[in-house]
Amino acid sequence: MFSFIRKYAETINGAEIYPVISLTIFVLLFCAMLFYAWKLSSKTVEESINLPLED
DSSP states (O other), rough: OOOOOOOOEEHHHHTHHHHHHHHHHHHHHHHHHHHHHHOOHHHHHEEEEEEHGGO
């Protein structure tokens, strides 16, 4: 099954750019989430930590 997909993908012109684009989007999204988590205030983090313990 995978060999069929590989052979089909090799015949498509410009198909080699899609893995690069998807990796770039993933890395940018991952960095944005890290930046967001780093910039959270300690009050927001404490509220999130205690949220499951509240009634």
